[in-house]
Amino acid sequence: MAVEAPAPTPVPGTPLKTLLPQILPALVVGVGSGLLFLGISGLAEQLQHVLWSTVPDALGIGRYSALWMITMLTATGIAVGLVVWKVYGHAGPDPATSGLGGPPLAAGVVPGLLLASTLSLAGGVSLGPENPTIAAAIALAYWLGRMVTRPGRPAPPGEAWVALATAGTFGALFGTPVAAALVLSEALAVKPPAPGHHPAAGGSLWDRLFAPLVAAGAGSLTTQLVSHPSFDMGLPPLDSPGFGDLLTALVVAPLAALFGLLACYVFPALHRAFGRLRHPMLMLPLGGLVLGLLGVLGGHLTLFKGLAETRELVASADSYGAGELLRLSVVKAVALLVAAASGFRGGRVFPVVFVGAAFGLLAPALVPGVHPAVAVSSAVLGVVLATTRQGWVSLFVAAAVAASPAILALLCLASLPAWLVVTGRPLLELDEDGHALH
Structure with a gap:
């Protein structure tokens, strides 16, 4: 972008x-x-x-x-x-x-x-x-x-x-x-x-x-x-990072970047599929129908731009199992791809934050003891980095989501392996010919 x-x-x-x-x-x-x-x-x-x-x-x-x-x-x-x-x-x-x-x-x-x-x-x-x-x-x-x-x-x-x-x-x-x-x-x-x-x-x-x-x-x-806007998602603060937190960040960020890259690789093909319909009165209603079906599959949390839904997800994270969190992250990612490929007007950063948060909450769901703020912010960092290829924006959004100054050093280190995963790869934007930008 x-x-x-x-x-x-x-x-x-x-x-x-x-x-x-x-x-x-x-x-x-x-x-x-x-x-x-x-x-x-x-x-x-x-x-x-x-x-x-x-x-x-x-x-x-x-x-x-x-x-x-x-x-x-x-x-x-x-x-x-x-x-x-x-x-x-x-x-x-x-x-x-x-x-x-x-x-x-x-x-x-x-x-x-x-x-x-x-x-x-x-x-x-x-x-x-x-x-x-x-x-x-x-x-x-x-x-x-x-x-x-x-x-x-x-x-x-x-x-x-x-x-x-x-x-x-x-x-x-x-x-x-x-x-x-x-x-x-x-x-x-x-x-x-x-x-x-x-x-x-x-x-x-x-x-x-x-x-x-x-x-x-x-x-x-x-x-x-x-309006007093805030990206703070209500995650528990991280007071003193330890080696376990560093390991979490170094593992979760590149895994989330890989997850984001999957969406980037799928995007051109999905865009071409909708493009074959040629007319906006075919592309957009069909896209809306698919989004409605995805909403049924993922629930109301996978609708809308995603910030309020991310806060709701974080607040009730204990009630979701690992399978449900994976389903939410996949459905939201697919909904984002369908919306952008079928011609709806809107940005991609805000919904990507939800994708990263849902993906990051998988870590504490699978490994008890993982700090949720570290996992979520690291996953948001990886997914935003993969889809936008803008390092400073990714770091800023990830740090803002956690609202914990102590986590910034972990995110800076976690961005390095995540960058190795995404550099030179497609991002979530196409050129005029429909090919992915790198």
């Missing part, structure tokens, strides 16, 4: 004059990104409550009965299919070929993209809000930024608006600017400076990160003030 790097900033004689004018645009884009995320998430949650509580209660049907899950997911596929088919811009590009970030879409595509994403989130599709929200924020920031540029003055480069919107939305999604800093620094490390710009050395890296971090801070503060 490629992230567009921020535009390299020239290193002039007085860099302060270059950095200070960036603060206001960064604040505006950051706050706007946060409000966009909150608006889409809030609307999706309200619609979800109506579809999964109010309506089935009024009809006297069980909220998560087999009949209602199949009906709702199929209906969601029909609704999203209509948006993709009829709304201007067709709700953006094929989600299987879209990562976190990328070049700006046309502003006219944004309404259809957000509508399709909101319907998917509310309808129980196993996708998150991150990819469409970032894409919409980038498109709007780029469009508005170019519009407000004063005549006669050079417009900021397109990469600048992309960087601000990406950072602001990352800050909003995770409730902290730390994730944005890690992601953008990783992007800068793999993208060489443009001709005529200094490399990121001698402090220039922070010159280039200055405005994106302002946007990330503004976006995260916006969501913190309104």
Whole structure:
């Protein structure tokens, strides 16, 4: 999932004059990104409550009965299919070929993209809000930024608006600017400076990160003030790691990475199978029907984006046996693949967290005495690393899930064997020809 790097900033004689004018645009884009995320998430949650509580209660049907899950997911596929088919811009590009970030879409595509994403989130599709929200924020920031540029003055480069919107939305999604800093620094490390710009050395890296971090801070503060987001899953804290915890992390992370890689290898073939249907009104309703059947197989925990369901799973982990946990992780992974391959609009990181948590809980279920926080965070690290190939994001999400500072050292060490498993392998994203990216 490629992230567009921020535009390299020239290193002039007085860099302060270059950095200070960036603060206001960064604040505006950051706050706007946060409000966009909150608006889409809030609307999706309200619609979800109506579809999964109010309506089935009024009809006297069980909220998560087999009949209602199949009906709702199929209906969601029909609704999203209509948006993709009829709304201007067709709700953006094929989600299987879209990562976190990328070049700006046309502003006219944004309404259809957000509508399709909101319907998917509310309808129980196993996708998150991150990819469409970032894409919409980038498109709007780029469009508005170019519009407000004063005549006669050079417009900021397109990469600048992309960087601000990406950072602001990352800050909003995770409730902290730390994730944005890690992601953008990783992007800068793999993208060489443009001709005529200094490399990121001698402090220039922070010159280039200055405005994106302002946007990330503004976006995260916006969501913190309104909704108090948290990735803390309520796992028991790890106070003092021991050798047993280190062994757990070193074993679970690469095993989870292998599990994630299986999904990455299956994804292109599944995408081609749905692609043979050609029309969104065939692909998406069929995808919705399959998701409904998977929901019947896996239960309500395998529906939706996965964060609330992960907390519920962790809170009741003692009531699940190893076989049930394996079933949950497999069903959720397959549901994610079907949703992304059939054309539903949404992100893949949030549901992957559920997959990692369910897979990680297998360790204490099979080996009593294994610390659940170590097992879950290590598994989340491995699965996110396999599907995104972004090391900093994987470490951040895994550490945030455990909410235990003592576990960070274990995760850093566990990321090394997990990286050896995934490097050079396919990730959960395709190119325009339908081939897996590496």
